[in-house]
Amino acid sequence: MGKRRPEPAKTQLILLNKPFDVLSQFTDDNQRATLKNYVDIPNVYAAGRLDRDSEGLLILTNSGKMQHLLAHPDNKTDKCYWVQVEGQITNLAIDKLSSGIELKDGITAPAQCELMQSPEIWPRVPPIRERAAIPTSWISLTISEGRNRQVRRMTAAVGFPTLRLIRYRIGQWTIDDIDSGNYTIVEP
Structure with a gap:
């Protein structure tokens, strides 16, 4: 040993x-x-x-x-993400994200999800891919799991692919x- x-x-x-x-x-x-x-x-x-x-x-x-x-x-530390998704996210998608999503590796635990205003943040280099005819929206998503690429897989599963992902908070720290x-x- x-x-x-x-x-x-x-x-x-x-x-x-x-x-x-x-x-x-x-x-x-x-x-x-x-x-x-x-x-x-x-x-x-x-x-x-x-x-x-x-x-x-x-x-x-x-x-x-x-x-x-x-x-x-096992410690289930909460992590809050600010997620920019492609499209104008719906209440139905937010409800599904909040309830738990069926992914290939099982159902996710319920999350806290809500629509948010575009945060005042630094520009990303390079910028995200945006399409003129398709709007984007931002959600705040708090999870206590940490599966591989979980947030991206969750938003894709409800039809709103992640364009930008920012971890805002872990436990008490932001x-x-x-x-x-x-x-x-x-x-x-």
């Missing part, structure tokens, strides 16, 4: 507003953008992941216990006052 890394004397908690097209890891053999391009604090690791094509809150820590507490599915590509250190 391998040796366990000792817990650090002081737990660090870093809130990063991860930009689009950045991997949620510190190294990449293909020379793509990673966390090392944005975080200069040694010995911290992502507590969970955020896909390369998603933006927003990613929590990093130097504590394995904190990492487990935040990322393990990206409020953290610009894209920047981080802040908070007390755990």
Whole structure:
């Protein structure tokens, strides 16, 4: 059995507003953008992941216990996403998202879903693909699961593909006052 890394004397908690097209890891053999391009604090690791094509809150820590507490599915930490979808989303689609969606890997747990105004956020580089004849709309979707690409699969299942996905909140922490590509250190 391998040796366990000792817990650090002081737990660090870093809130990063991860930009689009950045991997949620510190190294990449293909020379793509990673966390090392944005975080200069040694010995911290992502507590969970955020896909390369998603933006927003990613929590990093130097504590394995904190990492487990935040990322393990059994702990059911709420995560709130701001989701721009293709089309004018309907009340029926919002009701379905709120009730749970049948995906290939089973039914999702009920979510909190509501229509929202377009948030005041940074421009995405590159911008999303928009079609002149098709409107877009924004929803706030809060889930406590963390299946692979779950939010994207949920919105597609109700007929409104995700165009832009921003994780706004994990548990009590948000990206409020953290610009894209920047981080802040908070007390755990």
